[in-house]
Structures are given as C-alpha cells and as structure tokens.
Amino acid sequence: MVAVGAAATVPCAAVTRPDALADERALVQRAQGGDRRAFEQLYRAYARAIFAYVIVPMLGCRDDAEDCLRDTFLAAFGALPSYQWKEPGMYPWLKVLAKNKARDLLRASGRRQRLRGAFAEHVDVLVEEASDPTEEEIAREQLRARIDGVLGGMNPRYAEVLRLRLLQGRSRDECAAALEVKIGTLDVLLFRACRAFRQACEKQGVPLRGEP
Amino acid sequence: MTGNERDVRQAHGGSVTDPAWEDVLRAGMESDPESGASGSVEPELAVARLLLHAGAPAELGEARRDAVWREIDGALTPIPWWRRRAWVWGAPALAAASAVVLVVMLQPGRPPPTSPLAAAPGQAIAVQLEGQFAMLAPAARADVARSVDTSRGSMRGTLLAMAQDAETIGGAP
Numbered sequence: 001m002v003a004v005g006a007a008a009t010v011p012c013a014a015v016t017r018p019d020a021l022a023d024e025r026a027l028v029q030r031a032q033g034g035d036r037r038a039f040e041q042l043y044r045a046y047a048r049a050i051f052a053y054v055i056v057p058m059l060g061c062r063d064d065a066e067d068c069l070r071d072t073f074l075a076a077f078g079a080l081p082s083y084q085w086k087e088p089g090m091y092p093w094l095k096v097l098a099k100n101k102a103r104d105l106l107r108a109s110g111r112r113q114r115l116r117g118a119f120a121e122h123v124d125v126l127v128e129e130a131s132d133p134t135e136e137e138i139a140r141e142q143l144r145a146r147i148d149g150v151l152g153g154m155n156p157r158y159a160e161v162l163r164l165r166l167l168q169g170r171s172r173d174e175c176a177a178a179l180e181v182k183i184g185t186l187d188v189l190l191f192r193a194c195r196a197f198r199q200a201c202e203k204q205g206v207p208l209r210g211e212p
Numbered sequence: 213m214t215g216n217e218r219d220v221r222q223a224h225g226g227s228v229t230d231p232a233w234e235d236v237l238r239a240g241m242e243s244d245p246e247s248g249a250s251g252s253v254e255p256e257l258a259v260a261r262l263l264l265h266a267g268a269p270a271e272l273g274e275a276r277r278d279a280v281w282r283e284i285d286g287a288l289t290p291i292p293w294w295r296r297r298a299w300v301w302g303a304p305a306l307a308a309a310s311a312v313v314l315v316v317m318l319q320p321g322r323p324p325p326t327s328p329l330a331a332a333p334g335q336a337i338a339v340q341l342e343g344q345f346a347m348l349a350p351a352a353r354a355d356v357a358r359s360v361d362t363s364r365g366s367m368r369g370t371l372l373a374m375a376q377d378a379e380t381i382g383g384a385p
Contacts, residue, residue: 036285036288040281040285043281043284044277044281047272047277047280047281048271048272048277051270051272052269052270052271052272053269056228056229056265056269056270057261057265060228060229060257060258060261061229061231062229062270065229065270066272066276066279066280069272069280070280070283070284070287073280073284074284074287074288077284077288117233117234117254117257117258117260117261118258118261119258119259119261119262119265122258122259122262123262123265140265140266140269143265143266144266144267147262147263147266162263166260166263166264166267167263167264167266167267168267169264169267169268184239184243185243187236187237187239187240187243188240188243188244189240190236190237190240190260191237191240191241191244191253191256192240192244192246194237194255194256194257194259194260195255195256195259197259197263198255198256198259208255208258208259208262
C-alpha cells in the first residue's frame with residue numbers, strides 16, 4: 001500500500017510568513033542599480049510566499065515549482081530596470097511574473113504537467129486575490145473557512161475523512177482507527193470524499209472547474 | 213492551523229506537493245466498486261491538494277531557499293572571458309591558425325632574398341634584424357607548438373569527458 005509523505009518531501013507544516021523588509025522601496029532602488037545583496041533580500045522576503053501561494057498551486061510539483069521560482073527571480077532581475085514602484089510593494093509584480101513563468105513551463109512540457117493536481121483555479125474560485133504575503137495568509141484562512149462551510153454540507157463521514165487526512169494531516173493508520181475502517185477502505189473513502197467535495201461545491205454555487 | 217495540527221503534519225508528512233497522493237487516490241479509485249476502477253484521478257487530486265494547501269501551504273525550507281538562491285546568483289554572475297565556451301573551442305583553432313601564419317611568413321629553408329633592396333645601404337640593419345629573428349624564432353616556434361599541444365590535450369580531455377557523460381546518460385545499463 002502507498003504511504004503518503006513517508007519520505008518524499010519536507011513536511012509542509014509551518015505557515016509561510018514573509019520575512020519583514022525594513023524599507024522595500026529603497027531595496028528595490030538599490031536592486032535596480034544592480035545591487036545583488038539588495039536583490040537577495042527581496043528574494044528572501046518573497047520566495048516562500050511566491051512558491052507556496054502562486055507557483056505550487058499552478059504546478060503541483062515541487063521540482064517544477066523550484067525551477068519556476070528560480071526563473072521568476074531571474075526574470076525579475078532582468079526586468080527590474082523597467083519596474084515602476086507601486087504600493088504596497090513588488091509582490092503583485094512578482095506574482096504576475098511567476099504566473100507567466102508557470103504558464104511557460106506548462107506550455108513547454110505539455111499537458112502532462114497538468115495531471116499533477118494543480119489547484120490554482122480552485123483557489124481563485126473560492127477566495128480573492130491577495131496583494132502581499134500577509135494577505136495571502138489571510139486568504140488562506142478564508143479558504144479554510146470556505147472549505148469548512150462546504151464540508152458542513154457534506155456526508156459527515158466524507159467530511160471527517162477530508163478533515164482528518166487532508167486538513168489536519170493525520171496518518172492513514174490514525175484516520176482508519178478514528179473512522180473504524182481498514183486502510184483499503186480508507187483509501188476508497190478518501191477518493192469518494194474528494195469527488196463528493198466537488199459536488200458539494202457545485203451545490204453551494206462555487207463549481208470547481210473540471211480541469212485545473 | 214493550530215500548533216497541534218502543525219506537529220501532527222510534521223510527524224506524518226504528506227505535503228501539498230507529495231507525489232504519493234496520486235497513488236493513494238488511484239488506489240482508492242481502483243478499490244472502489246462504484247468508480248469503474250479506471251480513468252483519471254486528476255479532479256480528485258486537485259481537490260486533495262486544495263485541502264492540503266488550506267491545511268498547510270507548501271513549505272520552501274531554508275536549505276531549499278538557499279539552494280535556489282545559489283542557482284539564481286550563479287546565473288546572474290557574468291562568466292569571465294577565459295571561461296567562456298567560445299574561448300575553449302576557439303583557442304586551439306586560433307593557436308593553430310597563428311602557427312600556420314608564422315610558418316608561411318617565415319618560410320623556413322628558403323634562401324635569404326637577394327633583391328636590390330637587400331643590397332642597399334640599409335643591408336647591415338637588415339642582416340642584424342635577420343640574425344636576431346633567427347635567434348628568437350626557434351623559441352617562438354617551440355612556444356607555439358607547446359601551446360597547440362596543450363590546447364589539443366585540453367580539447368581531447370573535454371571531448372572525452374563529454375563522451376563519457378553521454379555514455380553515462382544514454383548508455384547501456
């Protein structure tokens with residue numbers, strides 16, 4: 001049987017809060033003048049948020065997402081001289097660059113990339129676009145609240161398996177014990193619950209698109 | 213996400229980008245008598261990832277963030293002229309061309325010209341220059357030959373390395 005997360009990737013537990021920037025505008029100006037240290041500070045401030053909230057939802061694959069993050073900041077450095085400062089900062093501009101790079105990557109590698117479970121369009125349907133990393137975190141909380149609302153209208157057993165397994169990140173064994181089913185039955189339950197979640201979204205007037 | 217949930221997730225893994233989720237859902241679909249046991253699990257996978265993201269977004273750890281920065285920094289650092297690929301390939305050819313030009317100009321073995329100019333009053337200077345040239349020429353030729361040999365050896369090494377790489381990647385298991 002398959003054990004999710006046994007050794008595949010780093011656990012994604014910590015919320016990606018941005019590193020604070022004292023004076024972003026001054027940093028941007030220095031970076032526009034070719035100051036690599038200033039650009040590095042901008043990278044360190046925004047890399048996590050761009051990765052977690054923009055690129056991963058579009059690509060679904062960690063390796064591709066890291067490549068895309070690199071390409072995004074390389075493009076950003078190249079385009080910095082023509083960048084016009086806008087409040088609240090350069091995050092929205094970086095987001096646009098990241099989305100374009102992710103689309104380029106999808107186009108270049110063909111449809112197979114899209115089979116990896118990209119979910120950016122689902123997020124767009126459920127919550128509004130954020131304009132800085134702090135807002136991203138707030139938007140994620142809103143997303144969670146909306147999901148809880150959808151789960152509230154579902155078959156309680158399906159809702160419970162989604163809560164335990166996906167929202168809370170409980171192990172298969174724990175979930176199977178909590179739901180009093182065998183592991184194999186838990187997989188079936190999870191599959192059905194994911195399918196039922198889409199239907200529940202449609203019932204609540206927020207249809208998730210068929211193809212992410 | 214509460215601290216408790218974070219601890220639980222850290223203990224069990226299963227992040228947004230974990231490729232094993234697809235296998236889990238496929239296993240569920242194949243075991244489900246109602247699903248028909250075939251087809252794509254893409255829509256269910258997108259839902260699973262959406263919920264995982266809502267629980268805890270994908271984390272770019274410190275080490276990975278540094279690694280990506282190193283790649284960016286490397287790509288932004290200009291390559292010195294002597295390390296550029298064009299120079300690696302061009303240097304042997306340039307050295308060889310220089311050697312040919314030198315040989316053509318010097319024409320070793322040819323008797324010294326006996327033109328009227330050679331017999332002119334400046335003949336003494338010409339003879340002196342020729343003598344100096346004759347002294348310096350062997351060392352210069354040796355230098356050129358060495359340079360050509362070195363470049364040829366370096367190029368052979370590069371080609372061998374490329375061939376070995378190609379063999380490693382596409383060769384027999």
